[in-house]
Amino acid sequence: MFLVRTLHKWFGLVLGLQFLIWALSGAVMALLDHHKVSGEHAVLPVAQLASGLNPAPLAAVEAAVGAPVTGLELKPLFDRWVYQAETPSGVRLLDAETTRRIEVDATAARTLAVARYAGAASVERVDLVTASTHETRDMALPVWRVGFADADHTALFVSRATGEVLGAKTDTWRLWDIAWMLHIMNYGDRQSFNHPLIVTVATGVTWLALSGLILLFRAFRPSDVAWIAAPFERLAARRRGRARVIGTPSAGE
Amino acid sequence: MIRLPALARSTHKWLALFVGLQAVLWTAGGIYMTAVHIDIIHGDRLVKAAPQPALALTGLVEPAHLAHLPQGLKSARLETQLGRAVYVVDASGGKALFDARTGEKLSPLGKAGAEARAKALFAESGAIVSTEYLTKAPLEMQTRHVPVWRVEFEGAWRPTFYISPYTGELVTRRHDLWRLFDVVWMLHIMDYDDRQDVNNILLQGFTWLTVLGSATGGWLLLYSFRRRRRRRAA
Numbered sequence: 164m165f166l167v168r169t170l171h172k173w174f175g176l177v178l179g180l181q182f183l184i185w186a187l188s189g190a191v192m193a194l195l196d197h198h199k200v201s202g203e204h205a206v207l208p209v210a211q212l213a214s215g216l217n218p219a220p221l222a223a224v225e226a227a228v229g230a231p232v233t234g235l236e237l238k239p240l241f242d243r244w245v246y247q248a249e250t251p252s253g254v255r256l257l258d259a260e261t262t263r264r265i266e267v268d269a270t271a272a273r274t275l276a277v278a279r280y281a282g283a284a285s286v287e288r289v290d291l292v293t294a295s296t297h298e299t300r301d302m303a304l305p306v307w308r309v310g311f312a313d314a315d316h317t318a319l320f321v322s323r324a325t326g327e328v329l330g331a332k333t334d335t336w337r338l339w340d341i342a343w344m345l346h347i348m349n350y351g352d353r354q355s356f357n358h359p360l361i362v363t364v365a366t367g368v369t370w371l372a373l374s375g376l377i378l379l380f381r382a383f384r385p386s387d388v389a390w391i392a393a394p395f396e397r398l399a400a401r402r403r404g405r406a407r408v409i410g411t412p413s414a415g416e
Numbered sequence: 417m418i419r420l421p422a423l424a425r426s427t428h429k430w431l432a433l434f435v436g437l438q439a440v441l442w443t444a445g446g447i448y449m450t451a452v453h454i455d456i457i458h459g460d461r462l463v464k465a466a467p468q469p470a471l472a473l474t475g476l477v478e479p480a481h482l483a484h485l486p487q488g489l490k491s492a493r494l495e496t497q498l499g500r501a502v503y504v505v506d507a508s509g510g511k512a513l514f515d516a517r518t519g520e521k522l523s524p525l526g527k528a529g530a531e532a533r534a535k536a537l538f539a540e541s542g543a544i545v546s547t548e549y550l551t552k553a554p555l556e557m558q559t560r561h562v563p564v565w566r567v568e569f570e571g572a573w574r575p576t577f578y579i580s581p582y583t584g585e586l587v588t589r590r591h592d593l594w595r596l597f598d599v600v601w602m603l604h605i606m607d608y609d610d611r612q613d614v615n616n617i618l619l620q621g622f623t624w625l626t627v628l629g630s631a632t633g634g635w636l637l638l639y640s641f642r643r644r645r646r647r648r649a650a
Binding site for chain 2: 179
């Protein structure tokens, strides 16, 4: 037991701070509503387009794409139907009726983002993200970052290739992401939690927790639980006393 | 007046009594979640990474026919499934699968169709052990939709594919490493019900008690290394 106590103390000294950080970051993430963190409330569903679609024939699509097509999708993009063609050299976006090539430039990205934005604030700025950032680490780049002037600093991300809104990030997410960084001990890109540092520290901290659990069996003395046990003991004593009074009718005298 | 070291020891002890077991589950579960790579957990290796072949567009049913479906068209996708060009159509009435050359409706897929799709997507060589048609989503499908074909393969960790009868698509894949991860995750977020809610009151209470528990542990450290120093000084 002495060894367990010593190890608990030393593991606590070396790794205790990380355990505190895990508990604290975990507590913060448990408090932040995950619906708000995901930013789903900031994005509207895709609006249905009125019928009257007259898509161009496949031969015209093939000619307009000019590359082997491995997949083709006909879908609404804000105010019109588009063909999204997958080719070995990337995605091509065409107007579904005219087969004219659509480029998702800054202006288009701004329009697409505003159409799906659930708030009422205006667009603050539009930037092209070509190198992965914390906000875009799970998205296929390049993406347009459309920032809105609301209290939560909402940003919508529009794929330059497909025009799709890939997600939204808010201040709630940014706070959550700091807790996440501390929790997964990845202070770089905050993405992977499968790295040697965290596995090693987690193993050490497991021993810290386990040794603490073992110590609990020795940590409590009768005096610790006296405040719980006392009323029961008093009750028992009183009952014993009464039993003695009834059970011994002045025989010994 | 209670002495400070005694107060630190007593609070640490009592907090640990409440959160101690959970702290072991958190940290030991943490080892599993960090040591086994998330791509393995997701079963990425189970799915064949074959690129889609180029489509021969001539002679296929024109998308214009889809646009005039009686039910409102949401989107349509032309792709190759089992070496044949198909349309995956999403309309207000639901999703459906069509042969893009003949226009024949292929969905809902029968047992043979679902097994063929599962086999073509499976990256390993194991045979199919069982195929079931599920109308009630099992826990491991999470929020995904039913009905679905559940195809289990022979192989390490019981690999299982879920194939949509309406689109022929691989809805999700599971194996025992994922299933164990899910149990560990359940214990980690303390949602023993549907294993999804990370904002439950139990977790919120326990995490803050653990913050206090580890903070008092740090406080206790101030008194824990003193004795030896004193002895040396004496």
